[in-house]
Amino acid sequence: AMAAGDLTGSFQDEAMCPICLEYFTDPVSIECGHNFCRACLSRCWGESEPNFSCPQCRETIPHRDTRGHYQLGNLMELVKRLQLPAGPVPEGQPECERHQEALKLFCQEDQAPICVVCDMPIEEAAQEYKEKLQGALGPLRKQLEEAQALTSKEENKTTEWQLKPTLYGINNKEQLLLQRLAEEERETLQRLQENVTKLSQQSASLQQLIAEMEGKCQQPVLELLKDVKSTLSRSENMKLQEPEAVCTDLQRGYKICLDLREALNRFAGQLLQVEEAGSGEMAAPPYELDVMLDPDTANRYLVLSEDRKSVRDRDTRQDLPDTPERFENFPIVLGAEGFAGGRRYWEVEVGDKPRWTLGVCRESVNRKGKSALTPGNGYWVVWLRDGGYEACTSPSNPLSVSVRPSRVGVFLDYEAGEVSFYNVTDGSHLFTFTDTFFGMLRPYFNPCLNAGGTNAAPLTICPVPAQAGGILFQLKVGNRGESYSDSP
8 A cells, every 4th residue: 555655646746648637648758858648749739730839838849740758658557557546636726527627728619717628728818818808999999089079079069059149129029930949959959968978978888898808908817718708799899879960061050040140130230220320221231132033034924023023924925025035945034133242132922832943043044945953054943843842953852841831031142152041931941052153143933834723823022121130030040951062
């Protein structure tokens, strides 16, 4: 019994394979002098490993040559005859429940430490996942920067939206319209604030995940490997959600709103100064408010009122000269005055007409042939057809209209390259064309065909009250509507 005990103590350290921790089976030696089971070494090196290293000392082995260690093999036979047990798992070291071996390796597939027959030591697995974690941190930090930048941008929009000029000198009707405008502005502000909240929440989630991953990179091997696959999966699924687009072009639309209101305030101030001075004359508005029709351009089926403010189509053609400026194929008439600069605003009563077209066109448009009503051909117009409102872009742009307009406002800002349309009935913005203007522009009117009396009502240019800018107080520019850009 004493001899067996002595042999056990002598052989356990020298007779066990460093890979499988069992007594050697068919032991072989490699160039650095360390010994392994032939099968363990073959499994460790694999079939196509480009560089070989000693599993024990990590020294690079230039050649894959192995030599059978016959003396060690003979000693193993002696061990078997003596039936000596293999060495126990060191105290405190976790062991494999299935093989009762030390858990020295890590299975990527199962995400758990395993015994020595797998292909990846725990230290190597930990290093590999540490590199993956560090690689995933870069995109997450970039997303965090984008989220913070978007948050700042939405906060700036919110601040700008709250900086609204104060209007004065208005009557009760206009006050009600302004209250409606304020309600819709509050809705816009609420949507902007919701964007800020959502972006802030995303930033917080990103910061939390980044901190967790940075901390995991500093953990001990076994702690680092615990749930690391789940952490990486969460980082891959973390996608920054862009904020909701509150309107098509908030900055441009809001600038128009400020410009219009500033102009109205200036005009109201001029009126007050005139009243205080006791003068009977009215101050001129900051933009022209009067438009008249040009009979020389009117199609011969059109009838103009004596004051040249109203036009309608009739079923019989008038005996009028076919001059170069007269429109031949369509019931069109232009405004009497052309504009090569400045601003101009006019309103047109469309009533319950089922079909009409309004807007602006170039002086040089084709008046005898046919051409599409698009900005590329020199037309910036909106029409009503078959119950649907459209901006005549290319392709056409359907407009969302909640209240049928009985009156339409048109605002031309030549230098800004903008033609805006408004539903005067409910004070809403319908559409804004953005382009680069050149040459002379003319107001465009098309009452459309009489259609057996079903569309006999006229288009009528309405007077715009001079008091404090009149109906322009109703406009809620920048809160709703679309925009279109088509520079020739």
